[in-house]
Amino acid sequence: MSGRMAQPTAISQQYQSATAFIYLVLRAIYRITFHPLVRFPGPRLRAISHLPHAFCGLVGRQPYDVRELHSKYGPVVRICPNHLSFITSSSWEDIHGHAATKKLQKYGYFRVRPDAQAMLTTTGDEHARQRAAFAHGFSQRAINDQEPTLTLHVNRLVEKLEQQIKHTSTFDVGEWMRFLAFDIIGDFTLNTQFECVENQRYHPWVTLLMKWFRASSFVTNANAFGQLAPFIMLFAPVAHLKGVKDHLDMSAQKVHERLAIGDDPKRNDLWTYLLRSKGDKALSLGEMEVNAALFLIAATEPLSDVLCGTLYFLALYPDIRTKLRTELEACIGPDGVLNMAVTARSPYLLAVINEFMRMYPPIPGGMRRKTPNEGHIISGIDVPPNTVVTIYQLPAYTLSTNFALHDRFLPERWLPADHPERPKETLADRQEILQPFSIGPKNCIGKGLAYAELKLILARFVYHFDFETVDDGFAIDKQTAYLFRDRPPLRLNVSVRI
Ligand code: HEM
Numbered sequence: 102m103s104g105r106m107a108q109p110t111a112i113s114q115q116y117q118s119a120t121a122f123i124y125l126v127l128r129a130i131y132r133i134t135f136h137p138l139v140r141f142p143g144p145r146l147r148a149i150s151h152l153p154h155a156f157c158g159l160v161g162r163q164p165y166d167v168r169e170l171h172s173k174y175g176p177v178v179r180i181c182p183n184h185l186s187f188i189t190s191s192s193w194e195d196i197h198g199h200a201a202t203k204k205l206q207k208y209g210y211f212r213v214r215p216d217a218q219a220m221l222t223t224t225g226d227e228h229a230r231q232r233a234a235f236a237h238g239f240s241q242r243a244i245n246d247q248e249p250t251l252t253l254h255v256n257r258l259v260e261k262l263e264q265q266i267k268h269t270s271t272f273d274v275g276e277w278m279r280f281l282a283f284d285i286i287g288d289f290t291l292n293t294q295f296e297c298v299e300n301q302r303y304h305p306w307v308t309l310l311m312k313w314f315r316a317s318s319f320v321t322n323a324n325a326f327g328q329l330a331p332f333i334m335l336f337a338p339v340a341h342l343k344g345v346k347d348h349l350d351m352s353a354q355k356v357h358e359r360l361a362i363g364d365d366p367k368r369n370d371l372w373t374y375l376l377r378s379k380g381d382k383a384l385s386l387g388e389m390e391v392n393a394a395l396f397l398i399a400a401t402e403p404l405s406d407v408l409c410g411t412l413y414f415l416a417l418y419p420d421i422r423t424k425l426r427t428e429l430e431a432c433i434g435p436d437g438v439l440n441m442a443v444t445a446r447s448p449y450l451l452a453v454i455n456e457f458m459r460m461y462p463p464i465p466g467g468m469r470r471k472t473p474n475e476g477h478i479i480s481g482i483d484v485p486p487n488t489v490v491t492i493y494q495l496p497a498y499t500l501s502t503n504f505a506l507h508d509r510f511l512p513e514r515w516l517p518a519d520h521p522e523r524p525k526e527t528l529a530d531r532q533e534i535l536q537p538f539s540i541g542p543k544n545c546i547g548k549g550l551a552y553a554e555l556k557l558i559l560a561r562f563v564y565h566f567d568f569e570t571v572d573d574g575f576a577i578d579k580q581t582a583y584l585f586r587d588r589p590p591l592r593l594n595v596s597v598r599i
Contacts, residue, residue, distance in 0.1 A: 132182045137485035143170065143179035154181045158321070159333075161581025164465040164495035171496040177482060184489040186467070188497040189480040190534040196470055196479060196490055197541040204477060205470040207543075208489050209321065213345055217387025219395040220546070231392070232546065234382045238374035239546050244553050246369040247289060248441050251554065254285050255561050257298050262566065263597055265301075271571055275591035278408040278558075282401045283307045285554060290371050290396035291355040292362075306351055309344040314402060316341035318583035352394035360389075371396075400547055402585040403463035403537075404554060409591045410461040410577065411454060411559055414510050416570045416593050421512060425449055426563050439564055444556035452515035454555055458537045459498040460510060465582040467491035468539060494537065495582075503531040568595045 129149040133139065138148070147153050147170075157166040167186050170178045180186045187196070195201055210222050220231045237243060258281050265272060280297035283304070287295040295304040303311070316338045323333040362368070364376045378384065384392070415422045425447075432446040433439055444450055469491050476486045484490060501507045504514070505526040513520075514527035538545035545551070571592050581587045 136182065138179050138183065138185065138488065141177060141179040141185055142174040144174075148179055148182055151181050154184070155323075158583075159319070159323075161583050161587055164493055164582050165578070167466075167493045168496035168500065171493075171502070172500055176502055177480070181489070183487070184469075184491065185484065186491050186493045186496070187479060188492065188500065188502060188534070190503065190531040191480045192490075192492050193534070193536050193540050195477070196492060197468075197536075197539050197543065199541055201470075201477070202541050202543055204473045205490070206473075208469040208471040211320075213394070214349060214387070214391050217385060217391045219388070219391040221395055221399070228543065230382060231384065231388065232542065234375060234378040234384050235371070235392070235546060237377070238371040239550060240374075241549055243369070243371070243374055244550050245441070247550075247553075250288055250370075251285060251557060252440065254281060254288070254298065255558055257284075258558075259561060259565050261298055261301065262595065266595055266597055270596055271592060271594045273590040274412055274568070274593045274595065275405070275409040275575075275588055278412070278591075279303075279307075279401070279405040281558065282405040282408070282554075283397075286397055286400040286404075288370075289550070290400065291352065291393055292359040292368075292370060292372065293355050306348070309347055310398065310401075312338070312341040313344045313348065314398070314585060315583060315587070317345070321584070348397070349391070349394050352397065353390035356386075356390050356393050360386075396547075399545075400551070404551055406461070406463040406586050406588065407454065407458060407551075407555055408558060409575075409588060411457040411555075412562065412568065412593065413570070413575045413577075413591055414457055414460070415453070415559075415563065416568050418510060419569070421453065421510070422563060425453055429560055429564055439560055441553055441557055444553075444560045447556075447560070448516065449512060450556055450560060451552075452512035454552070454559070455515045455535065456510060456512040459504065459535055461577050462494035462498055462537050463585065464537065465493075465495040465586065466584070467493045492536075497534050503534045505530055565597065565599055566595050567598050568593045570594075 133145060133148050136148070144153075154163065154166075157163040167178070167180055170180060171186065171188055176187065176189045178186050196205060206224065207222070212218055212222050218227070220228060220235070223231055258277065262277065277298070280301070280303070283295050283297050287293040287304075295307060297304055297307060319337055320334070320342065323330050323337065356372075359370075359372045360376075364373060375384065375389070415425070428447050428449045429439065429443065432443045434443070469489050472484050472486055472488045472490060474486045476488075477484050477490075479490060497503060499507055506514075506524065511524060511527065513522045513524055514530055515532070516523045518528055536544075538548040538551070571594050574589050575591045580589065
């Protein structure tokens with residue numbers, strides 16, 4: 102009886118396997134013959150399967166791999182069956198500009214809470230309402246109001262580093278930059294003192310988040326494996342993924358504490374401005390909670406990446422460091438104070454930061470968008486409907502397609518065209534491609550704050566300390582990159598100048 106039952110089961114399994122195999126073969130043939138993206142260049146294997154791209158993502162090499170593809174196949178490459186990567190300068194406007202944002206939807210973003218969404222994952226009118234509610238809190242006026250808080254944190258860093266140098270002059274400067282980034286953003290967006298710099302160690306909340314950054318990028322890449330995703334997810338760091346629940350709960354708690362204080366003009370933090378948003382612009386409690394959680398994630402890693410990387414390059418190039426210092430000294434007024442007004446007057450400081458973000462974009466991959474049902478024109482190319490499109494930032498900024506002397510750290514390329522020190526070769530650079538904060542209505546709301554922080558912290562560090570590399574452990578092309586970078590320690594030998 103049981104033998105008779107087993108026979109049809111075995112046959113049906115064979116039948117299912119054969120059907121699945123035939124389906125995969127036919128799908129592969131379709132993808133390289135009649136698929137709407139067949140006219141776009143790229144390797145055959147990538148046109149057939151998502152696996153090569155997903156695998157590069159899992160091992161942290163996706164942006165480097167896409168760079169190889171662009172250098173071989175040109176400015177538009179089919180990197181997956183249904184996914185195109187662009188590195189043309191006009192693609193920013195066509196994918197992320199105001200008109201495009203109404204048509205192309207975000208692709209592959211996940212909501213962290215079912216009942217309330219943060220700005221990053223909202224669309225249309227809902228997004229516009231949330232942006233408007235937060236806009237004043239991120240305005241230049243609000244940033245200027247934050248200068249005393251920012252200065253307090255930077256002063257503490259300088260003081261603590263001076264103590265550290267007395268103990269040992271060689272240490273991981275990168276860790277201090279992460280301490281500082283969390284302290285500042287915790288204060289600005291959550292009204293919380295993490296005191297990472299003060300205690301010289303991560304607050305448990307910060308540790309939890311750092312593990313979550315890595316785990317969430319694992320999920321994004323695992324999803325690209327399609328039917329194999331559940332198998333890949335068996336290896337997911339589940340405990341770290343669950344950390345997001347604690348992060349959401351703790352952020353919500355902090356929002357409640359801040360709301361209990363109410364509109365306090367003496368504080369002038371993000372919430373002072375938000376609480377004044379009334380009527381259509383007002384946010385629900387859930388929206389405030391989930392946005393507070395977003396700020397801490399969005400604002401810290403990219404910022405500390407830029408701080409670390411810029412210091413690494415300044416350590417490698419003492420001439421550039423000296424030139425920057427000389428310009429800063431010339432910008433300081435008779436009061437001898439190096440503040441935000443001074444850093445705003447230094448074009449070379451901005452050039453150094455921009456050149457660094459070119460060579461080491463803090464978001465080295467790209468933001469995915471999906472073309473609408475009627476298709477969409479990008480850089481003059483007719484892109485079929487429902488295609489995933491991305492501007493991969495690392496290839497866009499570090500290939501000769503867009504920048505002359507592309508592998509040289511050359512801040513002078515960002516000086517005005519008629520500046521005597523502007524290298525002639527760079528006059529044809531496609532500068533408009535450099536958009537590390539993205540463009541359009543969904544670009545980075547914290548761009549102004551990020552530049553203010555970067556300028557003040559870097560200027561104060563360069564002014565107070567001298568520093569040099571002790572090994573090549575931070576070499577940028579050897580670093581793996583997930584959603585953000587997986588940064589190795591930045592070990593520098595640091596001494597006090599002033
Ligand atoms: C070097 C530092 C930073 C870089 C390179 C950066 C980059 C970006 C980029 C590229 C986006 C667009 C993301 C997308 O379309 O999916 C974005 C969005 C965002 N960023 Fe930043 N960011 C930085 C610092 C900050 C800071 C300091 C804050 C302040 C809290 C912040 C808050 C946000 C928020 C809330 C969004 C979502 C905006 C929206 O959807 O309307 N970022 N950022």
